Amino acid sequence: MPSTLTETSPAATVANLKSTGMPPTPRAEIDAAARDLQNAKRAWIAVSAAERLKLLAEMTRRTLAVADRWAALCTEAEGLTPGHPAWGEEAMVGPYFMLRNLRLIEASVADLGAGRKPRIPGRVRRLADGRAAARVFPVDIWDRLFYTGVTAEVWMEKGVTPENLASTQAVAYDHPEDPGAVCLVLGGGNVSGIAPQDSLYKLFVENRVVLLKIHQVNEYLGPVLAEIFEPLAKRGFFRIAYGGTPEGAYLANHPDIDELHITGSDKTYDAIVFGPGSEGQARKERDQPINPKPFSSELGNVSPVIVVPGDWSDSDIAYHAENLVTQFTNNAGFNCNATRVILTWAGWPQREKLLAEIRRLLKAADLRKAYYPGAADRFGRFAAAHPEMEQFGSPKREELPWGFISGVSTANENDLCFTMEAFCGISCEAPIEAASPAEFVAAATRFANDKIWGTLNVTLLVHPASRRDREVGKAVERAIEDLRYGTVAINHWAAIGYGVIVTPWGAYPGHPRNDIRSGTGWVHNTLMFSRIEKTVFRAPFRVLPKPVWFLTHKTANRLTSKLGAFEAAPSIAKLPGIFALALRG
Numbered sequence: 001m002p003s004t005l006t007e008t009s010p011a012a013t014v015a016n017l018k019s020t021g022m023p024p025t026p027r028a029e030i031d032a033a034a035r036d037l038q039n040a041k042r043a044w045i046a047v048s049a050a051e052r053l054k055l056l057a058e059m060t061r062r063t064l065a066v067a068d069r070w071a072a073l074c075t076e077a078e079g080l081t082p083g084h085p086a087w088g089e090e091a092m093v094g095p096y097f098m099l100r101n102l103r104l105i106e107a108s109v110a111d112l113g114a115g116r117k118p119r120i121p122g123r124v125r126r127l128a129d130g131r132a133a134a135r136v137f138p139v140d141i142w143d144r145l146f147y148t149g150v151t152a153e154v155w156m157e158k159g160v161t162p163e164n165l166a167s168t169q170a171v172a173y174d175h176p177e178d179p180g181a182v183c184l185v186l187g188g189g190n191v192s193g194i195a196p197q198d199s200l201y202k203l204f205v206e207n208r209v210v211l212l213k214i215h216q217v218n219e220y221l222g223p224v225l226a227e228i229f230e231p232l233a234k235r236g237f238f239r240i241a242y243g244g245t246p247e248g249a250y251l252a253n254h255p256d257i258d259e260l261h262i263t264g265s266d267k268t269y270d271a272i273v274f275g276p277g278s279e280g281q282a283r284k285e286r287d288q289p290i291n292p293k294p295f296s297s298e299l300g301n302v303s304p305v306i307v308v309p310g311d312w313s314d315s316d317i318a319y320h321a322e323n324l325v326t327q328f329t330n331n332a333g334f335n336c337n338a339t340r341v342i343l344t345w346a347g348w349p350q351r352e353k354l355l356a357e358i359r360r361l362l363k364a365a366d367l368r369k370a371y372y373p374g375a376a377d378r379f380g381r382f383a384a385a386h387p388e389m390e391q392f393g394s395p396k397r398e399e400l401p402w403g404f405i406s407g408v409s410t411a412n413e414n415d416l417c418f419t420m421e422a423f424c425g426i427s428c429e430a431p432i433e434a435a436s437p438a439e440f441v442a443a444a445t446r447f448a449n450d451k452i453w454g455t456l457n458v459t460l461l462v463h464p465a466s467r468r469d470r471e472v473g474k475a476v477e478r479a480i481e482d483l484r485y486g487t488v489a490i491n492h493w494a495a496i497g498y499g500v501i502v503t504p505w506g507a508y509p510g511h512p513r514n515d516i517r518s519g520t521g522w523v524h525n526t527l528m529f530s531r532i533e534k535t536v537f538r539a540p541f542r543v544l545p546k547p548v549w550f551l552t553h554k555t556a557n558r559l560t561s562k563l564g565a566f567e568a569a570p571s572i573a574k575l576p577g578i579f580a581l582a583l584r585g
Helices: 010-015 027-045 049-077 087-113 141-146 194-205 216-233 245-252 266-274 277-286 314-333 351-364 375-385 437-450 464-468 470-482 556-568 572-583
Strands: 124-126 132-137 151-156 182-186 209-213 238-241 259-263 295-298 303-307 339-345 390-392 402-405 426-432 457-461 487-490 532-538
Touching (some): 027 209, 027 238, 027 245, 049 087, 049 216, 049 556, 087 194, 087 556, 182 194, 182 245, 194 259, 216 238, 245 266, 259 266, 266 295, 303 314, 303 437, 314 339, 314 351, 314 426, 314 457, 351 390, 351 402, 351 426, 437 470, 470 487, 556 572
Parallel strands (some): 182 259, 209 238, 259 295, 303 457, 339 426, 457 487, 487 532
Antiparallel strands (some): 124 132, 132 151, 151 532
């Protein structure tokens, strides 16, 4: 097995792997792990920045060493053909994101060790209401090269101004007297990088020791993650447990667990906090939890895309049709940020052209193994609710077709398309009647805010000519301000807010525990802000070279490996190989 991210043969890599499940951790071992963490939680607070930097460097080395094995295990479990460009997905969302996260946390910890708050790489400006907006992306010259023209600002809550912004950073490091806490991280099973990155956040941003319960869907990754986190485990700051619902429930209510974090379903959150069944629902309505422990969460979304009408060329339509189709076929549709509702202007002359190109791409798209539990049932529910749903592809065993529902009426606010996260390869298009493009943008913003379930992320596609139009441009800026989502992205898939790591990822703030929707709290957020409203991304209408995650990218399976190696140790010498593959994508 190679020890670095390299262009090895995927077939050869998978041939030596077995992704067998792990037996549930016995209760006695769970008790011992939780007790060890309780005994170590105060010691973690006292670990110096210099020691933390050594730990992070060792974790980076270990992540690079297991990167090929990590990606190959995932692609085997998801039934991807060796050598298929979609192999690049797993190299990206697993080791590449982890390596970037480690590098950015290391920079912030180094700043703290030097006696200052994490350095904000761009300017901090004052919004019209006095709040601070901090430009956090691009982080460095490498980001400017890889994400040309893309920027991100973090908009703060009211009361956070440019003058007091620094006081909201790294607040966990301001209290050395903190007794610490043990946090149970219930890992997400759909994306392999979720569990380790959530653990990193709790450890290095919030100063909590972590007991990670691996999700049963990808518990085969447990030994890989154990290798990466071994430096922390040896000192008692990290433990891993395996199992299903019984083990999760036992851990969530364990007396030695102080706090909880989950990436998953709002139904799971509700069952933990209020209990299952009708009794749990009644307690939820009364806001009487059976588990009142502090609980952060990221719980999914019916993610909308607002297509701002304009005079698009045929190549514009082709580009953004692929942008949209990528957003709900990536990872077989098992993403919380997958596009579920495409909002269009009913009067847009090019609406049918865009829909036709989406259909063409879906006909050509390879089907994927529906590996996440319940996918067939969810697909069936949408097919029953919308018998007009178009289905693309000829599914083999364990596969589902791609589903697309066009022309969904926004008059039916309770439609499944707007109220339930499909969590499989289904998306819909919903046209909105409006007198003008500017009025459409306002109406789409209201609909996204008030009628579509969730507050995690939203995307707007806006042609440069539309941005320059006085009325439409003003409407778009109002929408950016008014949209109640944790990430608002212009022209790029809002999942970029998850992928660049420096930006906070989570729901729009303010959900009470008995109406949790997309969750509460943040992850990633490597500049360690604590009073965040949302992140705003702005990108060119079209990006060259083609984004590595696009459906038809030809070299993604090789390019993502090089990107991961670059994150581990950035170097000008590595750029020619990266750009050569990127340009051939």
